Amino acid sequence: MKLQTKINIGIIVVFLILGISAAFMTFKWQNDHAIKAAENRVRLYIRAGWQIYNAKIDRIQATLKVLAEDRRLQRVLIDEGNGELMDEVLRELQAIRSDQNMDILNVLDISGRVILRTRHPESRFDRTADDPMLRKVRDEKKACGGTVLLEERRLQAEGADLVELCRRYGGEAVGMMTAAAVPVRRGGRVIGMIQMGNLLNGSVEKVDHIRNSLFENEQYGGKPVGTATVFVRDLRISTNVLREDGTRAIGTRASEEVAERVLRRGLSWTGRALVVNAWYLSQYDPIRDPDGQVIGMLYIGSLEKRYLDQRSRAVFLNLAVVFGGMILAMAVFYLIMRTILSPIRRLHLATRRLSKGDLEHRIQVRSQDEIGELSESFNQMAQQLLEDQQEIQQSHNQLERRNEELRITNRNYMEMLGFVSHELKSPLGSAVLGVYSIKDGYLGPVSDTQQRILTSVAQSLDYLDEMVKHYLDLSRLEKGELKVNRRMIKLNQEIVVPSLQGLMPSLEDKQMRIENRVPNDVLLCCDPHLMRIVFENLLSNAIKYGRNEGTIRIESGNGKSAGTDTGQTVLSVMNEGDGIPPDKLNLLFQKFSRIDHPKHAWKKGTGLGLFICREIIEQHGGRISGESEEGKWTRFTLSLPTLGTTS
Amino acid sequence: MTKTKAKILVVDDDVQHVDTVKTLLESVGYSVDYAYLPEKAIEKAKAGPPDLILLDVMFAGPPGPDGVEASRRIHADPALQKVPVIILSGVRKVLDLPFRLQPDDEWMPVKAFLEKPIKPDKLLSEIQKALGK
Numbered sequence: 016m017k018l019q020t021k022i023n024i025g026i027i028v029v030f031l032i033l034g035i036s037a038a039f040m041t042f043k044w045q046n047d048h049a050i051k052a053a054e055n056r057v058r059l060y061i062r063a064g065w066q067i068y069n070a071k072i073d074r075i076q077a078t079l080k081v082l083a084e085d086r087r088l089q090r091v092l093i094d095e096g097n098g099e100l101m102d103e104v105l106r107e108l109q110a111i112r113s114d115q116n117m118d119i120l121n122v123l124d125i126s127g128r129v130i131l132r133t134r135h136p137e138s139r140f141d142r143t144a145d146d147p148m149l150r151k152v153r154d155e156k157k158a159c160g161g162t163v164l165l166e167e168r169r170l171q172a173e174g175a176d177l178v179e180l181c182r183r184y185g186g187e188a189v190g191m192m193t194a195a196a197v198p199v200r201r202g203g204r205v206i207g208m209i210q211m212g213n214l215l216n217g218s219v220e221k222v223d224h225i226r227n228s229l230f231e232n233e234q235y236g237g238k239p240v241g242t243a244t245v246f247v248r249d250l251r252i253s254t255n256v257l258r259e260d261g262t263r264a265i266g267t268r269a270s271e272e273v274a275e276r277v278l279r280r281g282l283s284w285t286g287r288a289l290v291v292n293a294w295y296l297s298q299y300d301p302i303r304d305p306d307g308q309v310i311g312m313l314y315i316g317s318l319e320k321r322y323l324d325q326r327s328r329a330v331f332l333n334l335a336v337v338f339g340g341m342i343l344a345m346a347v348f349y350l351i352m353r354t355i356l357s358p359i360r361r362l363h364l365a366t367r368r369l370s371k372g373d374l375e376h377r378i379q380v381r382s383q384d385e386i387g388e389l390s391e392s393f394n395q396m397a398q399q400l401l402e403d404q405q406e407i408q409q410s411h412n413q414l415e416r417r418n419e420e421l422r423i424t425n426r427n428y429m430e431m432l433g434f435v436s437h438e439l440k441s442p443l444g445s446a447v448l449g450v451y452s453i454k455d456g457y458l459g460p461v462s463d464t465q466q467r468i469l470t471s472v473a474q475s476l477d478y479l480d481e482m483v484k485h486y487l488d489l490s491r492l493e494k495g496e497l498k499v500n501r502r503m504i505k506l507n508q509e510i511v512v513p514s515l516q517g518l519m520p521s522l523e524d525k526q527m528r529i530e531n532r533v534p535n536d537v538l539l540c541c542d543p544h545l546m547r548i549v550f551e552n553l554l555s556n557a558i559k560y561g562r563n564e565g566t567i568r569i570e571s572g573n574g575k576s577a578g579t580d581t582g583q584t585v586l587s588v589m590n591e592g593d594g595i596p597p598d599k600l601n602l603l604f605q606k607f608s609r610i611d612h613p614k615h616a617w618k619k620g621t622g623l624g625l626f627i628c629r630e631i632i633e634q635h636g637g638r639i640s641g642e643s644e645e646g647k648w649t650r651f652t653l654s655l656p657t658l659g660t661t662s
Numbered sequence: 663m664t665k666t667k668a669k670i671l672v673v674d675d676d677v678q679h680v681d682t683v684k685t686l687l688e689s690v691g692y693s694v695d696y697a698y699l700p701e702k703a704i705e706k707a708k709a710g711p712p713d714l715i716l717l718d719v720m721f722a723g724p725p726g727p728d729g730v731e732a733s734r735r736i737h738a739d740p741a742l743q744k745v746p747v748i749i750l751s752g753v754r755k756v757l758d759l760p761f762r763l764q765p766d767d768e769w770m771p772v773k774a775f776l777e778k779p780i781k782p783d784k785l786l787s788e789i790q791k792a793l794g795k
Contacts, residue, residue, distance in 0.1 A: 437752070440752035440778055440779070441676045441679065441752050441778070442676075442678070443778070443779050444676070444679055444752060444778030444779040444780070445676060445678040445679035445681075445682045445683075446779070447778075447779030447780070447781065448679070448682050448683065448686065448778075448779060448780060448781070448782060448785070449682045451781045451782050451783075452682070452685070452686045452689075452782045455781075455782055455783065457686055457689050457690060457782050458685065458686070458689050459689075476779070480779050520781070520783065520784075
């Protein structure tokens with residue numbers, strides 16, 4: 016895997032983890048925050064709702080305070096029997112109630128007895144002792160505003176139509192009234208009370224006012240954004256919550272959970288509530304009468320879906336920002352990594368070119384950082400390599416030249432050796448013939464002393480002859496002039512027998528016995544002249560180092576082992592004698608090798624014979640080896656491919 | 663030796679060698695004539711046919727026929743056709759071309775191919791063989 020891929024994957028993983036945790040945290044925060052914010056909002060809404068609710072009451076109270084100053088009203092309370100005045104005041108009050116759009120406007124004496132009832136003038140003089148508001152005004156002698164419940168009997172007294180109204184909007188004949196009552200004074204003394212109020216049952220004016228003030232009657236997804244409701248106990252009597260059919264949900268009831276907390280324990284309830292058919296973040300506050308008794312509830316709700324959608328939008332936006340940022344960061348990171356890695360890639364390519372032998376290639380160093388240093392080092396290394404290579408090439412060339420010089424020198428030397436040896440042959444020829452003619456008595460009798468000296472001279476000449484032959488052979492070998500011209504020969508007839516004939520005098524000299532065990536049918540494909548040189552070399556060695564009166568055994572055969580023809584022809588020459596130490600055997604085949612054998616110290620040799628043999632045999636594709644048992648015998652064996660080739 | 667002595671023509675450019683061979687052969691009873699150059703040898707052979715020619719192969723000096731060529735020319739003469747020849751040369755016969763003559767060679771008058779240096783025993787026995795004795 017490439018470094019860049021690894022880093023990219025690593026970074027993607029890191030960013031993914033970061034992104035996911037950021038998204039999760041945002042989501043969580045949004046969630047908590049949004050709900051809390053929504054609940055706070057609802058609290059604010061209901062506070063505003065209450066202000067609107069109470070403002071109405073305050074207005075009623077203000078109106079009543081003005082009325083209480085009216086002289087004629089005061090006189091009505093003092094002079095109950097004045098029917099004319101009573102009618103006049105009643106008409107005025109009726110006008111006021113109608114103008115103020117109020118349901119009731121009553122004048123009461125100090126005991127709470129109704130003196131004037133503007134809505135239902137015929138019903139008079141009933142007591143309203145159970146009205147906590149009036150009780151409070153009478154007891155405390157000051158104005159009181161608030162909400163009171165009107166039981167059926169009272170409703171009946173106020174007007175039968177009101178009973179019916181309450182029944183129509185909720186089914187129960189219980190009215191809830193926002194009202195105020197003020198004491199009427201005359202000369203500092205409280206002489207009666209006036210009370211004015213408005214039934215909430217079926218009235219939408221107040222709740223709609225609240226809703227319109229707070230939510231401007233906004234709709235969201237076909238549902239009102241905000242709703243307000245007034246409950247008598249748990250019964251909706253005034254609301255702008257709508258049913259499925261679009262009518263107001265008057266007459267339905269609040270949930271048990273809400274009723275328990277608000278009505279029975281007198282606490283506010285805040286939370287999400289399923290209001291008729293949609294979820295609202297809502298608050299229910301208890302409505303208390305002047306005695307502090309919980310008589311109903313004020314509810315304000317804000318459509319949850321809007322908050323949820325807002326929250327979703329916020330979360331989505333947040334996620335978009337987080338992931339967008341992440342992608343951007345990744346892109347930037349990728350570009351940065353590319354910038355950082357591109358010199359590494361160039362370094363890599365340069366290394367590859369270097370390894371393919373392009374030592375001239377250099378990297379452009381663009382940065383001052385570690386990679387820049389690495390590139391610098393690379394260039395230095397390449398330079399060093401180039402210089403080293405040039406140096407090696409120089410040394411190599413030098414060596415080559417030296418080698419060539421040596422080859423030429425060697426060749427010259429060999430040519431000279433060959434030339435000198437050749438030139439030696441003629442004088443040597445007449446010397447040998449002359450010395451032997453005398454020594455062998457062809458030219459007259461020879462004395463013993465003369466004979467001894469002549470024998471010695473003859474031996475020296477023989478050695479000289481051998482030397483000349485070997486040097487000539489060596490010279491030819493070294494010059495590469497030896498070419499193998501193969502033909503099929505009979506080994507015994509063409510090599511062994513003629514060579515033996517040539518060496519017969521020396522054999523007789525040492526009184527040696529020859530055992531030629533070479534069968535007549537052994538064939539070999541070889542160069543007969545070269546093979547003759549080899550065999551004569553082996554044979555003359557055997558004579559030279561063999562002991563007097565010893566046996567020389569020549570054996571041969573077409574190699575067969577375990578019944579299969581090896582394709583090799585073997586020829587061996589064995590002589591009895593002192594033998595050769597085993598560790599010296601292999602040295603024999605080296606050029607100019609001589610073995611320091613104390614017993615043979617007097618025997619001269621060129622040290623070339625076996626080297627020449629090996630060269631010739633190897634050119635035939637064969638092998639030559641020696642074996643020996645010290646003090647007993649020595650044997651040299653040739654092994655050659657019978658048909659001339661190894662295959 | 664009862665008859666006239668066999669006459670041997672020695673051809674070689676090495677004066678010492680000719681001298682040595684002549685001395686040896688004369689001491690064992692041959693009549694010896696000699697030439698230092700092939701042309702001279704041909705001349706002498708034609709003048710009086712020898713019983714055997716002892717011939718060197720390579721000759722120093724001005725270019726002319728070598729021993730082999732000389733022998734061919736001698737034998738081209740019908741009168742000399744049967745004169746046996748022994749080649750005695752410093753040439754290593756087994757190696758130096760073009761003298762790699764095979765035993766079944768057509769060139770029959772050459773009875774032997776001897777290499778210098780040669781020992782008197784060998785030389786004399788080869789001469790006797792060649793003379794058919």
